[in-house]
Amino acid sequence: MQYLILQNRNVSHNYFKLALDISEAFNVPKPGQFYNIRCGETKDPLLRRPFSMHRLISTKGSVHLEILYRVTGKGTEWLSTRKREEDLDIIGPFGNGFIIEESVTNIVMVARGIGIAPLYAVGEAFRRANRVTNIYILMGARIKERIFYDEECKRIGEVFLYTDDGSRGFPGNAANLLVDLLERKRLPEKFSLYACGPADMLRELADISEKFGFSGQVALEGHMGCGFGACLSCACPLKPGYVRRDKHWEKPALQWSEDGNLVYSLICKDGPIYDIQEVDWDEWLA
Ligand SMILES: Cc1cc2nc3c(=O)[nH]c(=O)nc-3n(C[C@H](O)[C@H](O)[C@H](O)COP(=O)(O)OP(=O)(O)OC[C@H]3O[C@@H](n4cnc5c(N)ncnc54)[C@H](O)[C@@H]3O)c2cc1C
Ligand code: FES
Structure with missing residues (x-):
């Protein structure tokens, strides 16, 4: 069209x-x-x-x-x-889209670089619905010259910047910043995480979510071929015991091994949004 x-x-x-x-x-x-x-x-x-x-x-x-x-x-x-x-x-x-849960009153969004693109829409959706009182946005890049869109993000929430080389904002990556804010109690006790960025960043966030006990959704930007479920180039391994299926996320393309120990999902049809705990990050990044 x-x-x-x-x-x-x-x-x-x-x-x-x-x-x-x-x-x-x-x-x-x-x-x-x-x-x-x-x-x-x-x-x-x-x-x-x-x-x-x-x-x-x-x-x-x-x-x-x-x-x-x-x-x-x-x-x-x-x-x-x-x-x-x-x-x-x-x-x-x-794709499935993020679940915007009505019960959530605090959200933490974590982006690296262009990862802010879909997250901004999440922040605006919460703001429009007036369902959330606090939106925290952790965003950054390798160096300060690569940081962009922070002024726009201030319209929808409180912004925390990071750079890997420490040239602007918190010195370290997104995961380091999140842990620092949690340990200093700069974030509310209960929140839901929304994240988009490279897979290694998302894996680190998954480990932190397990340790600190918060839920989260991640946008996977894996390489796509056809974009409609035919080429299998966007297959992503999930943890069999954690696969989340509900009215928002039906996952029509899931493929289970016969013994039920392995399950693959197609990002273009089942995703690109997943529960942070259901992705088998070790297998995905291997
Ligand atoms: C569901 C989904 C949503 C996306 N949303 C956005 C968005 O909102 N804004 C945006 O800028 N990009 C987004 N991307 C990534 C975007 O699709 C790629 O950057 C684009 O396809 C690159 O096309 P190209 O022809 O310019 O680059 P290519 O010539 O195809 O590739 C150039 C370089 O980029 C790398 N690359 C290509 N595609 C990806 C990818 N998906 N992930 C990581 N590296 C890649 C290649 O390995 C290569 O090194 C999204 C990807 C997915 C799967
Ligand atoms: S991109 Fe071809 S199956 Fe997903």
Whole structure:
């Protein structure tokens, strides 16, 4: 489906924000769902590229979808050259989306780099519904020059910055910062975690969630081929005893081994959002 580009601008370094008019679309996306975008006019690149819903802005009679993206290769390079008034071929929304639990009153969001893209939508959803009193946002990067979008995030919550090299904010990574805040009792006793970033960061957060006893949901950005369950390139191992299935997350593509000791999930169909404890991080990162 072709949608009109309203804006496509550089927001910082190699980060861009794309806005599309999706007023004609049938389905409204939920935070954590994604779109597959055709990133080229020829057969190279052949495969569509997945991007999360970043913001949804509805005004009288029109619906705008915003996508926040990082230029990293051929497809995103092409995307960054698209101009206002041009059309873009996108399909979606796909995936399960984050569960926005009504009972949750405190949320902690943890992002690294472009990981803030889907999390911002979570924060806005809570703010819109006025269900949450406290939103804490831990965000950062390797070096201070890579930090972006922190001013925008201050509109929805309290922001804590980190850099691996200590050039801005807390000196250390996201996991170090989270532990520091928990130990200094700078976060509420009860909260739900929402995280998006590299898999090794998510694994560290999973260990911390087990140790400190909080629940969490993570957005996995594994490599995708087809984007609709045919190529199996996005298979992700889950812990058999922890697989979470409920009305939000049916997981139609789960594959169990005959003895029930192994279970694989397809991120494009069952995910990309998972309970932080159900992913078999050791197997996933092996
Ligand atoms: C569900 C989902 C949601 C996503 N949402 C966003 C988003 O909101 N904003 C955004 O900027 N990106 C997002 N991504 C990642 C985005 O899809 C990739 O950056 C994009 O496909 C790269 O395309 P390319 O042709 O520019 O790069 P390629 O030429 O395909 O690859 C360039 C480099 O990036 C690496 N790369 C490619 N895809 C990924 C990936 N999925 N994870 C890690 N490294 C990758 C490659 O290994 C290579 O080193 C998402 C991915 C998934 C699976
Ligand atoms: S991307 Fe092909 S099966 Fe998920």
